[in-house]
Structures are given as C-alpha cells and as structure tokens.
Amino acid sequence: MSTVFSEEQRDCLQELINVAMGLASDKLARFLNTFVHLQVPAIELVSSAQIPAQFEARYSNTEAALVSQGFLGNDGLRGEAIVLYQLDNAHRIAALLGYDTDSASELEMLTDISSILTTTFLNGLADQIDNSLSYSAPRVLSSRQTNVSQALQETAFHWELALKVDISYQLIDHSFNCDMLLLIPGEAVSNIQHILDRILEEY
Amino acid sequence: MSEDWLTGPVLEQLNSGVLVVDEHLQLVYLNSFLQRHSSVQLSEVKGKSLFQVFTDVPEAWLRRKFASVLELQSPSFSSWEQRQYIIKLPHLRPVTSSSQYMAQNCTMLPLKDPAGRRYVCLLIEDATDAFVYQQHLQTTLEKLELSNRIDGLTQALNRRYWEDQLKLEVQRSQRYQQPLSLLLFDLDKFKQLNDQYGHLGGDSVLIELTARVRALLRDTDWFGRYGGEEFGIVLTNTALAGAIEVAERICLAVNSTAVTFHEQSIATSVSIGVAQLDAAGDRAHEVLIGQADIALYNAKREGRNRVVSFSEGETEFLLKAN
Structure with missing residues (x-):
C-alpha cells in the first residue's frame, strides 16, 4: 500500500488545513475574547518511525506535555491526534482560559487545552469535506517525568503515517506554540487519499 | 426514517446519564437513568437552572466547560481520574466500593435543534468499576511494598x-x-x-x-x-x-x-x-x-x-x- 501522496493531494490537504486553522483561530478568538493570530501551519507527512527523533531535540530540555485524543469520522476517516507543548506554555493558556490552579488539577488543564485545540481544528477540517467527527476523551500520555521521545515511540508504534502540523498561535499578549501530530493508520491513509481525489475532481 | 421510534426507548433504557441544557443552562431533558439516580422528576425541573436543581455541582468550572462547548461547538470531557464526579449520584455497588458516589466519565456535546438553537448534552458514564479496581491496585501495591x-x-x-x-x-x-x-x-x-x-x-x-x-x-x-x-x-x-x-x-x-x-x-x-x-x-x-x-x-x-x-x-x- 502506498502512503505517498501525489503533489496535488498534498496541496489539497495543505489548503484544507489552512482553512481549518483559520476557522479554529476565529473560534478561539471569540471564545477567548482576544485576537488570535495564526501562522500558516507547515505540514509534513512522515513515517511514524521517524517521529520520536524529530521531536526529541525540541522537547529535550523542557518539561513537555503530550496529550492524545482519538477521532473517528465517516468514510473511514480515523486516527489519533497528539498535541505536544511545553508546560510553561500550558500555564499561560490555562490562565487565559480562566483556570485558577485551585479549582482544577494540572492534568485537567492539560487535557482541556489540548482537547479544545484538537477538536476546533479537526471540526474545521471535517466541515470542509462534509464529514463529522466524534472524539474519545483526551488522555495525558506524559507530563513532567517526561521522556517525550519514549512516549512518542510507544504511541507512534501503532500507526503507519503521521501528518505533522506545526501550529503556532500568537495571542495579543501571549505567544503559544505547540505541535500537533495526526497519526493515521494505513487503511485510513488510502481513505483520505480517496477523499482528496474526490475534492480535486469537483474543482 | 422509519427507525425514529428507537431513539426514545433506547435513551430511556441507556445505562448512562443523559442531560440536556439550553444556552442559558436551563434543563431541557434528563433520561430515566439520571432521574432515578438523583430522585428528580423531569416534569418538576424542566426549565429550571441546572445549578438550582443540582446544587452541589462545581458551578464555575461547569459554566466554563459549557461555554466552551457552546462557543466552539466542540466536545469537552471530564475523567473520573481528575474529577471523581460532576453530579453526586449514588452507585449500584454499595458493598464493594469504598466510595460513596458514582465515579463518572463525562462528555459534553454540542447539539442544535432544527431551528438552529444551541444546546449542550451532558453524558455521564458510570466508571465506578474502574475506580474500585484502581483503589484495589493501590492498596495491593502498598501491601506489596510493605511485604517487600x-x-x-x-x-x-x-x-x-x-x-x-x-x-x-x-x-x-x-x-x-x-x-x-x-x-x-x-x-x-x-x-x-x-x-x-x-x-x-x-x-x-x-x-x-x-x-x-x-x-x-x-x-x-x-x-x-x-x-x-x-x-x-x-x-x-x-x-x-x-x-x-x-x-x-x-x-x-x-x-x-x-x-x-x-x-x-x-x-x-x-x-x-x-x-x-x-x-x-x-x-x-x-x-x-x-x-x-x-x-x-x-x-x-x-x-x-x-x-x-x-x-x-x-x-x-x-x-x-x-
């Protein structure tokens, strides 16, 4: 089975993701009552075996959180979304979301933040392809006692392809960076290719 | 669809709690599971504020959760491991569990009616079994550490x-x-x-x-x-x-x-x-x-x-x- 996307498919996917990001930042801005600027996300398709090495350097010196959430849609669209971010970033966005550390544990904040980022973005993606997604509850794969690359290795192991989306949110007074990984199993990759081909035909 | 009749009975017999509130967080619906566990009748509480009916829910926290579901139109979650329960309910294992209340996994989902009005559905799943196993595991580990x-x-x-x-x-x-x-x-x-x-x-x-x-x-x-x-x-x-x-x-x-x-x-x-x-x-x-x-x-x-x-x-x- 080929997991290689054609150039057209890749461009199409990039465009869908750009729009989804735009929709997500618009929603987040309204929700947070602040301006959210968003850079065009860089996407990259990588084999999941390469994943740990790619992130090891970025997260090796800081405490990072790794939160996973499964998604499932029509037409065989399914996978696992992983959000990676640095914990000091997490506290900044938690304050923005109105969390005080008394009423919610750190784990609860981590899962909430990543769930909001994941679902707003993926819903935007699903809307454009006339799909709709349901989600599993978010799960913290690692935080604090972190070995990010090991946690990634154990997770990525189950998947053939990873869609790496580099997201960078810029809020008025804050900047917030995170990485999102969409891990997609082999048969879902060809399903996505079919979806992309269908969209390409319509234009 | 000819299978529309299914939804009502299934919802009523579901072994999970289903609660729906409107944009003002007023109660629209409670299924039998929740009515029975909380000794509340839907007919008596319909249209009342959620916080007026369930007085001991963590209000500020839940308002924030519901606001994010309504605004972002995306689901929100709560796990028993981080928050043991949202609504205090008795569980059906009075003897085997050391906990008095049902441990809950909760999902908050955005809903829209045909007229486009927005609602939030709170799904409450009983996770008491997992909670009990977790506690057993904890005490076993402690004993093991001692015997070691x-x-x-x-x-x-x-x-x-x-x-x-x-x-x-x-x-x-x-x-x-x-x-x-x-x-x-x-x-x-x-x-x-x-x-x-x-x-x-x-x-x-x-x-x-x-x-x-x-x-x-x-x-x-x-x-x-x-x-x-x-x-x-x-x-x-x-x-x-x-x-x-x-x-x-x-x-x-x-x-x-x-x-x-x-x-x-x-x-x-x-x-x-x-x-x-x-x-x-x-x-x-x-x-x-x-x-x-x-x-x-x-x-x-x-x-x-x-x-x-x-x-x-x-x-x-x-x-x-x-």
Missing part, C-alpha cells in the same frame, strides 16, 4: 531493607554530625532451643522476642532481622552510653520473663554487641557492623546474656586471634 521490606515471621524489617536504612542513617549522621549507634544481638543457644522444643518452639521465641524488643524502641530506630536468630537495631541520634542503656534494657526484658510455648516455659537470653559510628567514608556502615559484630562475639565469649561495647584495643586482639 519486612520479615514475614517476626515482622521486623528484612535484612536488605534494614541494611539500606543503616546506610542512609550513616550518611545522615556524617552529614549532620549527629551520633549514631548500632546494636547487634543474638538469641543465646538457639540451636539447643530448636532441638529441645522443635522449630515451632524456636519460631515462637523469635516472635515473642521481637515484640518485647520493639516495645522498648523509638519510632526513629530501625529494627531488622539480620540472620536466623541475629537482629540489628540502628539507634539514630544516640551515643554509646545511651545505646548501652537500651541494650541493657533489652537484655533484661528478654531474660526476666520466660516465653510460654504449648504450656511450657522457655527461658531465653540474648547477647548484645554495641558500637558507635566512628569511621568516615563510603564503607563506614560496613566498619560499624564489623565492630558491633566483634563486640557481640565478645559478649558470647564472656558468658552470654550480657552487653559488651566495642573498644578499639580489643579489635586488634580479636582480629589477630581470628
């Missing part, structure tokens, strides 16, 4: 754990310049005792002995079984004179009253070697054990049932004699 450090017969610390503690206390004593003493003691003529009363008799003497000794110690002392009938006590923040005093009391407590086994009186005694930490360096704990062991040997040689403390001169003599 104690000696099954006497309930004194086992040798490995006791030696670890000795090492740590030696380091602590060196760092904070506090005195530290060690007692090593041995049940006198244990082999003879075993031959005469059998191994069960021997065991019961060991058990009784440990209980008597423990009663004389402070919480900060480390009492462990070093070998068959040999025990060690690490006396923190104690100099030689104090250690000798403790040893004398142990000698007396063991020897003054015979142990009763199967209606027989077994007279016993112990010999005790005492040493105070003097050496420096990484192997200080081994030197200390060696010194207490020499003192114990001398106590045996001098006629048993007594306390002998280690002194520098004797080492030379004994080491040569060995």
